[in-house]
Amino acid sequence: MSTITTVNPATEEQLHTYDVMSEQEATERLEACHAAFLEWRQLTPQDRAPYLTKIAQKLRDNADELAALMTSETGKLLKDGRVEVELCAALFEYAAKNGPELLADEEREQGLSGKRGIVSYQPIGVIYSIQPWNFPCYQVVRVLAANLMAGNGCVLKHASICTGSGLRLRELCIEAGLPENLFQVVVIGHDTSDKLIAHPKVRGVTMTGSDGAGRHIGATAAKALKKTVLELGSNDAYLVLDDADIETAVKYSVMGRLYNNGETCVSAKRFIVTEKVYDAFVEAFVAQMKAITMGDPTSKDTQLGPLSSQDQFDTVKEQVESSVAKGAKVLCGGEVPDRKGAYYPATVLTEVTPGMPAYDDEIFGPVAAVIRAKDDEDAMRLANDSRYGLGGGIFCKDEERAIKLARDHFDTGMIRINSFGAADPNMPFGGVKDSGYGREHGGFGMKEFVNVKAIFLP
Structure with a gap:
């Protein structure tokens, strides 16, 4: 079995070694996430909101620890790590506060018949999140908070150099009361990742990284007819x-x-x-x-x-x-x-x-x-x-x-x-051209991976 060893880039000290999961182990975590989703989806957005609020508080309570972990794994300034944790807490709170209204059913009049209609925003399942190392908590949370509020589950493949940050973030979510399997972290290589993208229980794929990696992941997801959201860097x-x-x-x-x-x-x-x-x-x-x-x-x-x-x-x-x-x-x-x-x-x-x-x-x-x-x-x-x-x-x-x-x-x-x-939690985040497509934050991310249902009434 292969392993991943994290290294402190400031001191060159080896931090921790993690076993890379087999395809079977990763698939089992994906299937566990799907099972948790089937229960989670039955909650209303109003019912989901308190879970997110508790996660926000748990992050703030552990801000120093998280910031120190991110600094040791990626070299980011400790003070920037604390700011990052606060942004993550704000994103969870934004979703909790605004999600119930943004995801509420909309009454509409049918344009041809004048009869009533309902537009409903329903969760679709497990979202597979592939994230980079530069913001070990924020990159994860901007996907996680929106999709938990929307009623989806989330499986994370994090960058190998910040494996510890991804695993600790999951632990804190569980400590805050989130159902244990609703947010899973898989420690896997690229080949296994491609197989997860194609798995029928993955219903959407989101990725942040290089435009080259985005092309590969977007194409792999497209072959399986999976919607993607890609944020692929820039030279602003x-x-x-x-x-x-x-x-x-x-x-x-x-x-x-x-x-x-x-x-x-x-x-x-x-x-x-x-x-x-x-x-x-x-x-x-x-x-x-x-x-x-x-x-x-x-x-x-x-x-x-x-x-x-x-x-x-x-x-x-x-x-x-x-x-x-x-x-x-x-x-x-x-x-x-x-x-x-x-x-x-x-x-x-x-x-x-x-x-x-x-x-x-x-x-x-x-x-x-x-x-x-x-x-x-x-x-x-x-x-x-x-x-x-x-x-x-x-x-x-x-x-x-x-x-x-x-x-x-x-x-x-x-x-x-x-x-x-x-x-900023209340402003859309995303780009055009080779910087990718799709939007997060500002409520937009909550509707990227939902089934927008049209219900026609007589």
Whole structure:
């Protein structure tokens, strides 16, 4: 039997070893989840809500422990882990508070006959959730909270490097009173995962990860006629326009690039700056990136921790080196520190052009690509010159103009104006193009995996 060993990326210490489940063991957990779903679905949304509220409190009660576990497995800053736990609690509470109304039957008039009709949102079964390591609790919870409220069960395949976080989250849900088998965690490889996708008791598949992995999982699910929701990362553009307040732009650009050690799908990665303000922005941005304190993720003074693993470190290093070999210029960072751990410094690249990883791809680490634009219109053109479309931002004093650009021209799912943030329980989360499809949060996730039933009355 093969095993998975988790490793602390800051210290290179081995944390824990887990046995990989056989296909039979994983299938048994899936079938147990389905059996629990058959009982859970009989509860009304109002009946389900208290379970979710209790889970939220249980997470808050164990926030320090969970944050420490996430930090040890992925290197995220301890303070960011505590914020993540609070977001998870808020998502459970949002679902508990809003689910009963969002999922209530709707009375409608039949358009042809004028007779009565009912639209009902009914659960469909087990949702298979495949999640990455960068937010070990949040990625899981944004699927779990919505689908528990909708009446579904959930089977999680988590990233191997944060296996402990996934298992502990399940334990806390059970301690809070959730039926034991309604949320299952399977520790499996890709081949077994593909077989679970095809299993008839899996009724929907949701995944967060790379666009390459999304293509495989989406195709595998499509062959089995399973609906999917895919969130596939991005190389989000943040525009610094002619009338931008440079101090504000630099503040949120540094925050947006370094949040979660630069390992966030919906974060600032490409900075498209117009000619008029280019020099002022670059000078101030580089100065602040140079001043960042990199170190122990458990220290309150640390601003940048290690990358999540040696593999991730190697990937980021190679992407930067490839971009430089093709003509990109390093204004700060870019050199690997001589220290233990998967540490990569805050890095700023300029002269970034198509054909470079820094322009075309997602660099999942603290590396900023600054791209010069002629004017505001050229900046928007460059922003949309990407196969991705998850998030983005606009720095511009003219709020109405920024709103118009965001609404009418920015080909992406989420846009921040003069600010930065990752997710909000009451706003939809998701993207377009190679960033995937489907929406979570804001009530949208509760209706992604339901049977929208039309009931016609005489």
